[in-house]
Amino acid sequence: MGKRVVVVGATGAVGENFISILQQRDFPISKIKFVASARSAGRKVAFKGREYTIEGLSDTTFDDGWDIALFSIPKAMSRKFSPIAASKGCIVVDNSNAFRMEADVPLVVPEVNGDDVTKASRGIIANPNCSTIGMVVAVNPLHKAKTVKRLVITTMQSVSGVGLKAIEELKAESAAVLAGKPYTRSIFPHQMAFNVLPQIPQSDAFDANGYTSEEMKLLHETRKIMHADSIRVTMTCTRVPVIYCHSEAVNIEFEKSCTPDEARAILSKAPGVTVLDDVSQQQYPLATDIAGQDDTFVGRIRQDESLDGNRGINLWLVSDNLRKGAALNAVQIAETLVAKGL
Structure with a gap:
C-alpha cells in the first residue's frame, strides 16, 4: 500500500x-x-x-x-x-x-x-550529518569485526553542502579569479575558489575547545549511530572548491589486528560500500567519479605503520553528500x- x-x-x-x-x-x-x-x-x-x-x-x-x-x-x-x-x-x-x-x-x-x-x-x-553518514557506512562493518578504538578524520567537503547559492558563488568566483577581476562574495568568509577553508559551518563561531560544530557532530553522531560511546574521535573538517561529494581521510585504530587485505574483504561485503582500491592502476575514489552514486566508495586502504601489531588502517572514502549524505x-x-x- x-x-x-x-x-x-x-x-x-x-x-x-x-x-x-x-x-x-x-x-x-x-x-x-x-x-x-x-x-x-x-x-x-x-x-x-x-x-x-x-x-x-x-x-x-x-x-x-x-x-x-x-x-x-x-x-x-x-x-x-x-x-x-x-x-x-x-x-x-x-x-x-x-x-x-x-x-x-x-x-x-x-x-x-x-x-x-x-x-x-x-x-x-x-x-x-552528511560527513558522518558516508563515514559510518564504511567504519561500522570494520568495527563489528575488529572493534574500533580511535578514529582520526579529516574531511574535504564540497560546497554543495552549503546549498545551491554556494555552488553558484563558487562558479562565479572561480571565473572572476581566472579573469583577474574582483568578486564580492556573500556566502563564504574568504575566497573559496582555488582555496581550502578549515571552518565548517563558515558562519558559526568556533567552540571554546577550538573545534567547529561540524567537527563535534562527527564525534557525537558517530557514537550515537554506532552505539559505541567508547570510540575516541578527533577530526578536522574543511571546505574545498569541489561542487559535489565529500572526501574523507580516515585513520582507524583497532583493538585487534587488521591487515589491509582483511579490511578490503570486510568492506567488499558491507552494504552501501564499494571498494575501489587498485593503486597499481591509479584506481581510487574521486569526487568527479562518485557524484550521483549511492554508495560510499573506499580506497587507498593501507596499514598504519605507526601502530604496533597491525592495529591501524588508513583509508580514503568519498560519498555524494546530497545523495547518501x-x-x-x-x-x-x-x-x-x-x-x-x-
Missing part, C-alpha cells in the same frame, strides 16, 4: 534530490505534495509525469492526513514544524541538526542502525519504515 508523502524544502539542493530519488527507487506513494518557503510557493515541480504546484509551509500543511514527511529546511523551522507534523500522525525524517542528539529521537543510517527507526516515540527520526539516506529511512510496517 502506498504512503502519503510530503516533501518539505522541495526547492533546495537536498529537496531536489528527494524528488529524483523517490522516483528512481519507486518509493510506494499513494499521494504526494511538495512544500517550501512562502517565496517558492506557486512554483511547479514534475513528479512521475505529473506537474505539481509547490505549497508554502504553514501550520496547516499536515492537516489532511499524511504518513511520512521528508524535511530539508533550516534548523529553526524544523524545530517548529516537525512536532506539528508528528502531532498529526506524520512520521518526520528531518535532515537538519535540530533533533539529532536528543535522547528520544533516533539518529539513523539504515545500513548501520536501521532498527532504531522503531524507537521514534516522538514521531521524528533524525538524518545524520542527505536525501538518499532519508529515503532509505522511509523505506525502512515501510519494510517494518510503520
Whole structure:
C-alpha cells in the first residue's frame, strides 16, 4: 500500500534530490505534495509525469492526513514544524541538526542502525550529518569485526553542502579569479575558489575547545549511530572548491589486528560500500567519479605503520553528500519504515 508523502524544502539542493530519488527507487506513494518557503510557493515541480504546484509551509500543511514527511529546511523551522507534523500522525525524517542528539529521537543510517527507526516515540527520526553518514557506512562493518578504538578524520567537503547559492558563488568566483577581476562574495568568509577553508559551518563561531560544530557532530553522531560511546574521535573538517561529494581521510585504530587485505574483504561485503582500491592502476575514489552514486566508495586502504601489531588502517572514502549524505539516506529511512510496517 502506498504512503502519503510530503516533501518539505522541495526547492533546495537536498529537496531536489528527494524528488529524483523517490522516483528512481519507486518509493510506494499513494499521494504526494511538495512544500517550501512562502517565496517558492506557486512554483511547479514534475513528479512521475505529473506537474505539481509547490505549497508554502504553514501550520496547516499536515492537516489532511499524511504518513511520512521528508524535511530539508533550516534548523529553526524544523524545530517548529516537525512536532506539528508528528502531532498529526506524520512520521518526520528531518535532515537538519535540530533533533539529532536528543535522547528520544533516533539518529539513523539504515545500513548501520536501521532498527532504531522503531524507537521514534516522538514521531521524528533524525538524518545524520552528511560527513558522518558516508563515514559510518564504511567504519561500522570494520568495527563489528575488529572493534574500533580511535578514529582520526579529516574531511574535504564540497560546497554543495552549503546549498545551491554556494555552488553558484563558487562558479562565479572561480571565473572572476581566472579573469583577474574582483568578486564580492556573500556566502563564504574568504575566497573559496582555488582555496581550502578549515571552518565548517563558515558562519558559526568556533567552540571554546577550538573545534567547529561540524567537527563535534562527527564525534557525537558517530557514537550515537554506532552505539559505541567508547570510540575516541578527533577530526578536522574543511571546505574545498569541489561542487559535489565529500572526501574523507580516515585513520582507524583497532583493538585487534587488521591487515589491509582483511579490511578490503570486510568492506567488499558491507552494504552501501564499494571498494575501489587498485593503486597499481591509479584506481581510487574521486569526487568527479562518485557524484550521483549511492554508495560510499573506499580506497587507498593501507596499514598504519605507526601502530604496533597491525592495529591501524588508513583509508580514503568519498560519498555524494546530497545523495547518501542527505536525501538518499532519508529515503532509505522511509523505506525502512515501510519494510517494518510503520
